[in-house]
Amino acid sequence: PSNTEILFALGVGDRVIGVDAVSNHPPEVAGIDIVGDYSGPNVELILSLAPDVIFASNHLQADAIAQLTSLGAQVISVEAAAYDAIPASIQLIADAVGADAQPVLDAMAAKQAEVLANQPVASPKIYFALSFGEGGDWTAGPGTFIDDMIAMAGGVNVAASAGAPWAQYSL
Numbered sequence: 355p356s357n358t359e360i361l362f363a364l365g366v367g368d369r370v371i372g373v374d375a376v377s378n379h380p381p382e383v384a385g386i387d388i389v390g391d392y393s394g395p396n397v398e399l400i401l402s403l404a405p406d407v408i409f410a411s412n413h414l415q416a417d418a419i420a421q422l423t424s425l426g427a428q429v430i431s432v433e434a435a436a437y438d439a440i441p442a443s444i445q446l447i448a449d450a451v452g453a454d455a456q457p458v459l460d461a462m463a464a465k466q467a468e469v470l471a472n473q474p475v476a477s478p479k480i481y482f483a484l485s486f487g488e489g490g491d492w493t494a495g496p497g498t499f500i501d502d503m504i505a506m507a508g509g510v511n512v513a514a515s516a517g518a519p520w521a522q523y524s525l
Contacts (some may be wrong), residue, residue, distance in 0.1 A: 355373075355374060355376050355377040355378070355379070356433065356434075356443075357409040357410075357411075357432065357433075357447065358370065358373045358374070358377035358379075358383060359377075359379055359380070360443070360444055360447050360458075361409075361447065361451070362380050362382065362383070363444075363458045364444075364447065364448050364451065364453040364454075364455065364458060365453060366451050366453050367380070367382055367383075369451065370383070370386055371386065371387065371403045371405060372386065372387045372388070372389035372399070372400060372403050372405065373386050373387070373388060373389065374388065374389070374390055374391055374392075374395070375388050375390065375391035375392075376391065376392070387399070387403065389403070390418075394415065394417075394418055395410070395415060395418045395422075397418055397421055397422060397425075400422065400427075401422070401425060401427065405427070406428070407428045407429075407430060407450050407451065408422060408427055408428065408429045408430070409429075409430050409431075409432060409447065409450075410422075410429055410430070410431045410432075411431065411433045412431050412432065412433040412435075415431075419431055430446065430447070430450050432446050432447060434499055435497060435498060435499065435519065436497070436498075436499055436502055437499040437502035437503055437506065438502070439499070440462070440499060441459050441462070444458055444459060444462075445459070466506070469506065469507050470506065470507075473507060473508035474507075474508050474509075477508055477509060477510050478508075478509050478510070479509070479510050479512050480504045480509040480510065480511055480512065481493065481512045481513065481523075481525075482494045482500050482504065482511070482513070483525075484500075484520070486525060490522050491522055491523055491524060491525050492520060492521070492522055492523070493513045493516065493520075493521060493522075493523040494511070494513065494519070494520065495511070495513045495514065495515075495516030495517065495518050495519050495520065495521045495523070496511075496514050496515070496516065496517075496519065497519040498519045498520065501513075501514065501519075
């Protein structure tokens with residue numbers, strides 16, 4: 355979903371022809387073909403759409419990336435784990451689609467400066483609910499960009515000791 359959001363932020367959302375099942379932002383993604391989920395992409399459907407480039411996650415889709423690449427597709431695997439790696443991910447995606455990343459990067463830097471200037475006096479404990487309920491109670495643990503952002507904003511991630519970057523964590 356982060357790659358989908360980056361493409362739309364870069365102003366090339368009109369060129370997106372397939373998304374994952376959890377891409378729900380911005381609202382313009384509604385109606386775009388869903389080509390897979392965290393369990394795996396639908397390789398046949400992706401190839402039938404004849405994309406110029408396919409953006410994939412770094413970790414969850416290694417087999418599908420290898421399959422798509424072996425079939426001649428251009429696959430760019432990008433997923434920033436740490437907050438500091440997000441600008442490079444945005445730039446990589448922008449370069450791949452011929453977009454200008456600078457406005458997005460400038461807006462991100464401005465928002466970061468605003469948040470850092472308004473840190474709370476106390477350090478609130480934060481629980482980030484990535485998902486909960488039927489799909490599992492998932493949160494961001496150590497080594498994630500969300501954990502980095504909580505700390506940057508002056509908070510304490512209650513799941514910092516979860517033992518995994520993306521963990522099932524009881525509400």
